Amino acid sequence: QQPVQSPQAVILREGEDAVINCSSSKALYSVHWYRQKHGEAPVFLMILLKGGEQKGHEKISASFNEKKQQSSLYLTASQLSYSGTYFCGTEGAGGYQKVTFGIGTKLQVIP
């Protein structure tokens, strides 16, 4: 099943923080995060494996709560370059499993 992302859209001013959430109804092995700028291909940000680890990428970090089957992406001190659509992708446990993407969260950072 497709993971649920929230919010669907958010507008920030430069320097503000944001959190994007991703939840699944099935047991997860990993959560992937991608960013897509308008008219471009999605670009990998990070992957979180079960174990509750938190990873970072520039001023973007994420956490994964495998018991709640949820992940959150944290964007701190946002920059104009952070604008785009953020997708989470979830991967189930057990052997090879397809990554299923959410519908995305559109983030716009304004001056």
Place this chain on the structure above:
Amino acid sequence: NAGVTQTPKFRVLKTGQSMTLLCAQDMNHEYMYWYRQDPGMGLRLIHYSVGEGTTAKGEVPDGYNVSRLKKQNFLLGLESAAPSQTSVYFCASSTLRGEKSYEQYFGPGTRLTVT
């Protein structure tokens, strides 16, 4: 190192016509994927391949066929195009961690319009 390339970049088809989209990767990746992206729907997996000569159905496989005769290439075919297949198509390939997929590298996309 070109990464993942897709041809063509744009295409307009009439209903009932057929076409093949070509994806090529030069990273020696085992796994390859075809997605379609429609407004408000996110990325939906059409077909994927876990190695040369193998293919499997994704979430929305109807109306599409695929082939992976060479490890570096993954072809997506539309036998009889329909307006519902108007979309942006992305190909991707990924590295592995054991048998699990890891980072996916996406091609630039093909914008297909079916009239």
